[in-house]
Amino acid sequence: MKLKLHVWRQKDKAAKGRMVTYNADNISPNMSFLEMLDVVNEGLITTGEDPIAFAHDCREGICGSCGVMVNGVAHGPQDATTTCQLHMRSFQDGEELYIEPWRAKGFPVLRDLIVDRSAFDRIIQAGGFVSVNTGSAQDANAIPIRKSDADEAFNAAACIGCGACVAACKNASAMLFVSAKVAQLSLLPQGQPERQDRALNMVSAMQNEGFGNCTNQYECEAVCPKQISTDYIARLNREFIKAALTYPDAKK
Amino acid sequence: MKLDAKIPAGPLESKWENHKFDLKLVSPANKRKFEIIVVGSGLAGGSAAATLAELGYNVKCFCFQDSPRRAHSIAAQGGINAAKNYRGDGDSIHRLFYDTIKGGDFRSREANVHRLAEVSGHIIDQCVAQGVPFAREYGGLLDNRSFGGAQVSRTFYARGQTGQQLLLGAYSALSRQIGAGQVQMFPKTEMLDLVLVDGKARGIVVRDLVTGAMESHAADAVILATGGYGNVFYLSTNAKGSNVTATYRAYKRGAAFGNPCFTQIHPTCIPVKGDYQSKLTLMSESLRNDGRVWVPKSKGDKRAPADIPDSERDYFLERKYPSFGNLAPRDIASRSAKEACDAGQGVGESGFGVYLDFADSISRLGEDQIRARYGNLFDMYERITDENPYKMPMRIYPAVHYTMGGLWVDYNLMSTIPGLHVLGEANFSDHGANRLGASALMQGLADGYFVIPYTIANYLASSKLEKVTTSHESFKAAEDSCRKRVGQLLSIKGSRTVDSFHRELGKIMWDKCGMARDRAGLQEALKAIPKLREEFWQDLKILGTNEEINQSLEKAGRVADFLEFGELMCLDALTREESCGGHFRTEHQTPDGEALRNDENFCHVAVWEHEGDATGPAKGHKRHQEELVYEHVKLATRSYK
Numbered sequence: 001m002k003l004k005l006h007v008w009r010q011k012d013k014a015a016k017g018r019m020v021t022y023n024a025d026n027i028s029p030n031m032s033f034l035e036m037l038d039v040v041n042e043g044l045i046t047t048g049e050d051p052i053a054f055a056h057d058c059r060e061g062i063c064g065s066c067g068v069m070v071n072g073v074a075h076g077p078q079d080a081t082t083t084c085q086l087h088m089r090s091f092q093d094g095e096e097l098y099i100e101p102w103r104a105k106g107f108p109v110l111r112d113l114i115v116d117r118s119a120f121d122r123i124i125q126a127g128g129f130v131s132v133n134t135g136s137a138q139d140a141n142a143i144p145i146r147k148s149d150a151d152e153a154f155n156a157a158a159c160i161g162c163g164a165c166v167a168a169c170k171n172a173s174a175m176l177f178v179s180a181k182v183a184q185l186s187l188l189p190q191g192q193p194e195r196q197d198r199a200l201n202m203v204s205a206m207q208n209e210g211f212g213n214c215t216n217q218y219e220c221e222a223v224c225p226k227q228i229s230t231d232y233i234a235r236l237n238r239e240f241i242k243a244a245l246t247y248p249d250a251k252k
Numbered sequence: 253m254k255l256d257a258k259i260p261a262g263p264l265e266s267k268w269e270n271h272k273f274d275l276k277l278v279s280p281a282n283k284r285k286f287e288i289i290v291v292g293s294g295l296a297g298g299s300a301a302a303t304l305a306e307l308g309y310n311v312k313c314f315c316f317q318d319s320p321r322r323a324h325s326i327a328a329q330g331g332i333n334a335a336k337n338y339r340g341d342g343d344s345i346h347r348l349f350y351d352t353i354k355g356g357d358f359r360s361r362e363a364n365v366h367r368l369a370e371v372s373g374h375i376i377d378q379c380v381a382q383g384v385p386f387a388r389e390y391g392g393l394l395d396n397r398s399f400g401g402a403q404v405s406r407t408f409y410a411r412g413q414t415g416q417q418l419l420l421g422a423y424s425a426l427s428r429q430i431g432a433g434q435v436q437m438f439p440k441t442e443m444l445d446l447v448l449v450d451g452k453a454r455g456i457v458v459r460d461l462v463t464g465a466m467e468s469h470a471a472d473a474v475i476l477a478t479g480g481y482g483n484v485f486y487l488s489t490n491a492k493g494s495n496v497t498a499t500y501r502a503y504k505r506g507a508a509f510g511n512p513c514f515t516q517i518h519p520t521c522i523p524v525k526g527d528y529q530s531k532l533t534l535m536s537e538s539l540r541n542d543g544r545v546w547v548p549k550s551k552g553d554k555r556a557p558a559d560i561p562d563s564e565r566d567y568f569l570e571r572k573y574p575s576f577g578n579l580a581p582r583d584i585a586s587r588s589a590k591e592a593c594d595a596g597q598g599v600g601e602s603g604f605g606v607y608l609d610f611a612d613s614i615s616r617l618g619e620d621q622i623r624a625r626y627g628n629l630f631d632m633y634e635r636i637t638d639e640n641p642y643k644m645p646m647r648i649y650p651a652v653h654y655t656m657g658g659l660w661v662d663y664n665l666m667s668t669i670p671g672l673h674v675l676g677e678a679n680f681s682d683h684g685a686n687r688l689g690a691s692a693l694m695q696g697l698a699d700g701y702f703v704i705p706y707t708i709a710n711y712l713a714s715s716k717l718e719k720v721t722t723s724h725e726s727f728k729a730a731e732d733s734c735r736k737r738v739g740q741l742l743s744i745k746g747s748r749t750v751d752s753f754h755r756e757l758g759k760i761m762w763d764k765c766g767m768a769r770d771r772a773g774l775q776e777a778l779k780a781i782p783k784l785r786e787e788f789w790q791d792l793k794i795l796g797t798n799e800e801i802n803q804s805l806e807k808a809g810r811v812a813d814f815l816e817f818g819e820l821m822c823l824d825a826l827t828r829e830e831s832c833g834g835h836f837r838t839e840h841q842t843p844d845g846e847a848l849r850n851d852e853n854f855c856h857v858a859v860w861e862h863e864g865d866a867t868g869p870a871k872g873h874k875r876h877q878e879e880l881v882y883e884h885v886k887l888a889t890r891s892y893k
């Protein structure tokens with residue numbers, strides 16, 4: 001296959017970026033999208049041009065490191081698929097691809113296609129946990145959990161923290177990400193004691209990081225590689241309202 | 253070099269309990285006076301950093317990814333073992349202990365493995381308390397599945413994403429401590445050197461991967477939990493950033509390396525497609541619970557799998573190992589697949605593949621049941637290969653997956669450098685010559701949650717630790733040498749890319765030090781690697797500078813270390829004149845092709861010591877031995893027949 005790529009190039013956080021066009025020849029349909037970029041980069045290095053920087057690590061769709069906009073769609077055209085698991089057979093020979101980083105106030109671009117997603121870590125630090133010190137746990141089977149609740153908690157816990165939901169949202173909202181963690185822990189008995197504080201603190205951390213609010217556009221769910229459902233956002237809203245009413249003085 | 257494994261006296265079952273009582277404690281008020289560096293945020297590092305912070309120590313934690321949640325533990329699929337005996341199927345601490353020793357082909361320490369089995373149950377308790385959504389049965393209790401090398405069901409799992417869920421559990425505990433200010437987290441920061449003061453590990457030098465700044469951090473003790481070095485083979489199931497740099501730098505500073513040649517080749521990975529291939533993808537071993545492995549009986553049979561009648565298929569694992577069948581341990585399953593392919597029975601374009609067939613299970617249990625168990629793995633397979641495994645068998649081939657070798661540690665998980673502790677895949681400790689499936693997650697979390705918090709207190713309480721700051725000359729010297737090395741890499745300005753060198757090294761390692769090894773091949777590799785290394789230092793091409801995000805430069809530093817380390821692996825493989833577990837020397841096999849151990853001469857850990865200056869090239873590697881003493885298990889020929 002031969003492709004024409006238009007790639008966002010930006011030297012560092014402060015620099016002004018621009019789109020640059022490259023030809024990608026000798027591309028096999030069996031290559032992953034990142035392997036295609038590898039091939040382009042090997043070519044660039046040989047001709048003395050800086051390779052395109054992009055984040056990646058596991059290359060099997062689970063670490064959440066990778067993620068670019070391909071023709072305006074976060075993680076590209078294939079449903080439920082991270083950029084690293086996207087394969088070139090999803091594209092046509094001769095196609096033009098526009099490749100850009102996530103764009104959101106909460107995710108500043110660090111270089112080319114790499115953005116700073118540390119805001120997500122800070123949101124988790126605000127409450128995305130159960131406060132249980134090592135060694136203080138009771139026997140695991142002393143807490144039976146309805147299978148359907150456990151399965152649902154798992155579905156929510158499958159979020160990989162990639163940030164595609166934010167990139168796809170016109171408000172750059174991180175609600176899908178936040179709601180997935182809140183839902184997971186609110187579905188489980190272990191998460192109950194901190195349930196209200198968690199919802200309040202994580203939402204307020206999200207707002208402090210500059211992410212927008214949710215106006216029910218559902219773009220997030222459409223691009224989410226782990227098919228996290230917007231039902232969790234509705235659940236988070238309920239959690240949040242209940243918590244705010246029950247504990248009007250809770251620290252936010 | 254004096255090697256003292258510090259194995260406590262007394263009966264096996266009470267060694268750990270007694271030892272915990274004998275270890276010195278640090279009082280709550282004194283804990284906050286200590287600084288501990290944890291390099292790595294995977295299951296081992298993340299759990300250690302969180303727990304030490306909960307106890308009140310001041311912790312600094314480092315990882316090279318942009319978030320601690322992305323450590324490669326996230327990719328573990330199948331499950332985690334624990335001797336809970338919730339099934340009532342005859343499991344016990346002793347059985348898990350025995351299976352692990354036997355699975356490791358009698359090359360691990362009894363006392364360590366027993367402790368691992370003892371704490372395994374607490375891990376599950378802890379993870380459930382954190383909200384890890386393990387699979388459950390309709391009654392609401394935890395479910396289990398079976399893994400290779402065991403005849404009981406002791407593996408806990410969260411669909412095909414167990415590592416992810418366990419890591420997110422550890423990450424949440426870590427995040428809580430970061431939020432509380434007890435852990436200072438340094439993502440996108442790579443450790444480049446270890447710093448010793450008065451012979452003790454007192455800090456590290458790191459490079460900020462965004463700005464390129466070299467910085468030192470001082471502490472009272474250092475923990476390395478930096479994962480495995482499978483990427484020395486270029487193609488492996490490890491993440492692209494997985495490296496040997498942290499442990500190899502420690503090795504050059506004097507920490508001994510245990511059994512570097514012990515690598516695990518996993519039997520069920522998606523076969524290589526083309527020369528652009530950048531990594532290999534594992535298909536979890538749990539699939540062997542319901543999938544049957546086979547090849548056509550006749551060579552070069554190109555018929556579609558569905559057209560090959562049962563009578564013309566060779567279910568070679570079931571045939572050769574009737575009592576374990578498709579759940580034979582990894583080393584055995586991998587070697588059998590290689591043999592079948594070498595004999596011309598392999599399938600797929602390249603002929604390097606065997607079938608993993610779910611047809612029988614699907615007709616027995618229905619597609620929905622199989623989807624519930626392995627849905628995400630089947631989807632992943634289809635995305636990569638464009639083939640639907642519900643309709644046709646998967647094609648799989650072995651790939652490099654795990655490294656049993658690692659920095660040598662004593663029972664307290666301390667290396668030969670006082671104060672330097674090593675956890676998780678980065679140490680050599682518990683898996684001998686072959687790790688059983690679902691035991692790495694167990695070991696990483698055992699080390700981090702339940703072992704190091706006790707043993708490090710003993711070190712801190714019983715050592716004289718003068719106040720040290722990063723203005724100490726040892727830090728300055730280490731920083732300088734790191735800067736110099738980066739400068740050297742950037743100034744070569746040759747013609748070849750880092751990846752081209754890495755691929756070439758990988759091919760040497762796979763061909764000569766992979767699934768089967770022999771003297772002549774290893775000797776060739778020992779000539780080829782130094783030559784390649786020399787070329788690397790003369791002809792490498794990296795663009796850009798240090799003071800920016802420079803991914804080629806990051807890779808180059810790692811590949812430079814692999815180019816030295818590969819040699820050590822081959823040397824270790826050459827010296828170990830026996831076959832055991834994942835180390836198969838073709839000269840040493842039984843008449844029916846099984847690994848032939850040599851207990852008389854090799855019932856020991858090979859412990860390597862670096863010779864030469866820490867910042868220059870290795871002058872040599874000196875081999876020491878830690879004899880393994882089996883008091884409870886009788887050395888036997890491993891049989892899964």
Ligand SMILES: Cc1cc2nc3c(=O)[nH]c(=O)nc-3n(C[C@H](O)[C@H](O)[C@H](O)COP(=O)(O)OP(=O)(O)OC[C@H]3O[C@@H](n4cnc5c(N)ncnc54)[C@H](O)[C@@H]3O)c2cc1C
Nearest residue numbers: 292293294295296316325330331443479676677690692693
């Ligand atoms: C695909 C796959 C599937 C697996 N499935 C299973 C399974 O089902 N069950 C099982 O028991 N085991 C499984 N394993 C093995 C198991 O996942 C690993 O052995 C284990 O997770 C390793 O954990 P760790 O904490 O030691 O290292 P890792 O999780 O690899 O973490 C290493 C950490 O060190 C950091 N680091 C490394 N080098 C540096 C450096 N130079 N500077 C700074 N930081 C550094 C990294 O950033 C990372 O945070 C699997 C492995 C793979 C690859």
Ligand code: SF4
Nearest residue numbers: 159160162163165224
């Ligand atoms: S919710 Fe989906 S898109 Fe958003 S971070 Fe999680 S996995 Fe990525």
Ligand code: FES
Nearest residue numbers: 057059064066084
């Ligand atoms: S590289 Fe890990 S999810 Fe894509």
